[in-house]
Amino acid sequence: MTNKQQILAKRPVGMPDAETWTLTTTEVPELKEGEVIIKNHFVSLDPAMRGWMNDAKSYIPPVQIGEVMRAGTIGTVVKANKHPKYKKGDVLTGWGGVQQYTITDGTNYYPVDTNLAPMPTYIGTLGMPGMTAYFGILEVGKIKEGDVVLVSGAAGAVGSVVGQIAKIKGCTVVGIAGGPDKCRYVVEELGFDACIDYKNENVPAGIKQHCPKGIDVYFDNVGGEILDAALGRLRMHARVVICGAISQYNNKENVKGPSNYLSLLVNRATMQGMVVMDYAKDYQTAAQEMGQWMMEGKLKSKEDIYEGIENFHETFQRLFTGEKKGKLVLKVIEE
Amino acid sequence: MTNKQQILAKRPVGMPDAETWTLTTTEVPELKEGEVIIKNHFVSLDPAMRGWMNDAKSYIPPVQIGEVMRAGTIGTVVKANKHPKYKKGDVLTGWGGVQQYTITDGTNYYPVDTNLAPMPTYIGTLGMPGMTAYFGILEVGKIKEGDVVLVSGAAGAVGSVVGQIAKIKGCTVVGIAGGPDKCRYVVEELGFDACIDYKNENVPAGIKQHCPKGIDVYFDNVGGEILDAALGRLRMHARVVICGAISQYNNKENVKGPSNYLSLLVNRATMQGMVVMDYAKDYQTAAQEMGQWMMEGKLKSKEDIYEGIENFHETFQRLFTGEKKGKLVLKVIEE
Incomplete structure (x- = not known):
């Protein structure tokens, strides 16, 4: 063999x-x-x-x-x-x-x-990306009903699940994704409230338009300019979940640090990193709950x-x- | 008049x-x-x-x-x-x-x-800077006995109090200050365990030397390169308190964002901003406790x-x- x-x-x-x-x-x-x-x-x-x-x-x-x-x-x-x-x-x-x-x-x-x-x-969705989404948005993002949640990489394996869970929990959810097809998919198929096409739109303007009162939770998969744009629109006591930074992984130069990080001070906000493996003992419970949502058609x-x-x-x-x-x-x- | x-x-x-x-x-x-x-x-x-x-x-x-x-x-x-x-x-x-x-x-x-x-x-010490230090290190930094605490602006109004409170609470405390006189003052008069002179020493090397196991809490008054150096040595579940960024306040260009922020992810760490005015209702209690420490000679x-x-x-x-x-x-x- x-x-x-x-x-x-x-x-x-x-x-x-x-x-x-x-x-x-x-x-x-x-x-x-x-x-x-x-x-x-x-x-x-x-x-x-x-x-x-x-x-x-x-x-x-x-x-x-x-x-x-x-x-x-x-x-x-x-x-x-x-x-x-x-x-x-x-x-x-x-x-x-x-x-x-x-x-x-x-x-x-x-x-x-x-x-x-x-x-x-x-x-x-029932593996690592889904678990990352589940524990990231619930345990680190600590979403509650009525929160305004912004998710980058919204059409991706993690972001798509983050946004759908936030919708299940009664949040307003805005995605960021690349291109009109992905944005259409995120809104029409996954049920996000809006999606900003970072390849064709001005992201800070899009966030301002779709999150007029600011952001309670930003789930970051991308880093770079988009992280800065999100930091620029935080609400008081906002939570920023640092899950990944795909825009920076292939850099030959230094990682771009978020220039707007002092928004954490102004808004008494928290930026926290997460690694899914820390939640291994609860994977089974999460998989059961997500499996249930999938059967009910709430999670695609x-x-x-x-x-x-x-x-x-x-x-x-x-x-x-x-x-x-x-x-x-x-x-x-x-x- | x-x-x-x-x-x-x-x-x-x-x-x-x-x-x-x-x-x-x-x-x-x-x-x-x-x-x-x-x-x-x-x-x-x-x-x-x-x-x-x-x-x-x-x-x-x-x-x-x-x-x-x-x-x-x-x-x-x-x-x-x-x-x-x-x-x-x-x-x-x-x-x-x-x-x-x-x-x-x-x-x-x-x-x-x-x-x-x-x-x-x-x-x-009994006014805004002292209150900032008190609530910043206790409520946001959540120090506990045995923690390794790093403080920038260690000879300043806030940093000097932060470090002394951390010593009272049983932490190992390392300061960062500018020049040998300030460093001597921080160690000999305020009782910090060590102090790194950022004007004459390599800060990352100094942190490595004095915090060989890494940092549990970093209290940041300065931002810039020193924030990056601290992020580079975080321990698991570390807390970074964003109190100020004096190195950036007179910038004509953009604020320098912390390139090492992905250390938050690797170390499941938290970076949180604070504004002292949020704690106004507890100023009286804090002033009493700090006044007591001053009378006992523990807080200079x-x-x-x-x-x-x-x-x-x-x-x-x-x-x-x-x-x-x-x-x-x-x-x-x-x-």
Whole structure:
């Protein structure tokens, strides 16, 4: 049984390119006792992966040169060697990496029920991006009914769920996304109250128009100029959730710090960072509640699925060019 | 009775200069019923005053052109016209402005007891700067025993009190100040564990040396490069208190945003702004507790007093050049 893998070949400066990873083919080794082989049907492509490629202190160690590129995955157990919990046919989600097969003892894997939702949803709205949205907007953003919530990356895997949860909780929700198609999707399909097209509109003017009384909660996935625009319109005691900064991940220069950060002082506001892994013990509860919302039609999940492990680099770039709609997923092996 | 006043003549761009204010002399008008005349012995000079001069939305309205420059003051009632609370001889602190006499109905004035502490202390450690320190480090910084606390502007009116309170509460306290004299004062007289001289030392290296395990609470009075250096060494769940940004107040260009703000994400940290006026209802309790610490010798108060209302501009500049030690006070009238 052969295994195609995307190996980190060198650390990128700026945007990763064709030399950043090497596609290799190896034999899948024999299983030790207590291990399983998982066939990774789908790999999750997330902006955070760019950060893991830098040789810098962060919330998890960087991927090392020569290692399989780290990524969330969902797959099926194809072989088990006396594993205490998992058997052939079980569907598991975890950190399988950008490869077709993973051998694991099951640590940090979770079983899922594909009768309730399709596989890609378990690495999207019911996976890390959905959990990030759920805990970010509820636990860090602390939204309450009537709040005005602004979300950047509104058509993305995290932002789309953030906005829908805020609507469920009775907030006014304004999104920021790139291009008229995404904005239409965010408003018409996801039910946001408005969406600002940052590629074609003046963002500060759009925020002023759609949030005339200011912002109670800003959920930031992008950083840069948009973070500054949001800071410029905070209400008293506003909360800014720092979830990501996709506009800055491929910078060759320093990160752009938010010039308007003194708005935190003027408005007695709070800016707080979050990492989803801190909430692992409550994933199950969150998944149940979000699954319920999905069944009731209140929470929509959309995945944009590409095919072929050899297309990993081109597909990954869509995270940064914005050429995708919803959660970006790569199918890396045939059924 | 004549009254010398410093009137805001024009809005400065960058550092205020000799034309920013005009010194005028007027007659003190007759008192209406319910009013008092206060002779302002001492005027408080604070970095926040620079912000009040800009025509921008902030936590209080800007000082208008032609108005007396806003400032905290302490003085004695020299005449009262049937005032319900105050009589001749009472000592009051409030917002008297940069002038020798103020007529007021007493709103936002508080009586003080000059047997317990000298007048300048009531606009320093027992006034706004002290209150800012007290509520900032306790309520926003939420310090607890054993925390590593870093304070910029450590020799200043706010920072010196922040650090001393943190020591009283059992924290390790590292200051940042400009020049060896100030650093010696902070360590030897105020009891900080260490002090980094930002004019002669590399600040990131100094933080690394004195906070080898990182920072639990950073109390920021300065912004700019020092804020970035502190963000670069946060511990998990750290709190950053945004109290001021003196390095940025006279900028002609944009404020420098903190490039290292994504450290908030990596470390699940919080950056929160504060304005002391929000805590007005608890000033009395804070003043009692701080007065007690002063009597016990645990909290030292130091004022740097200059004389002459005509020297307001030159004295004010010391806030930004750093040529002062402790709370900057201007005596604007003879006894």
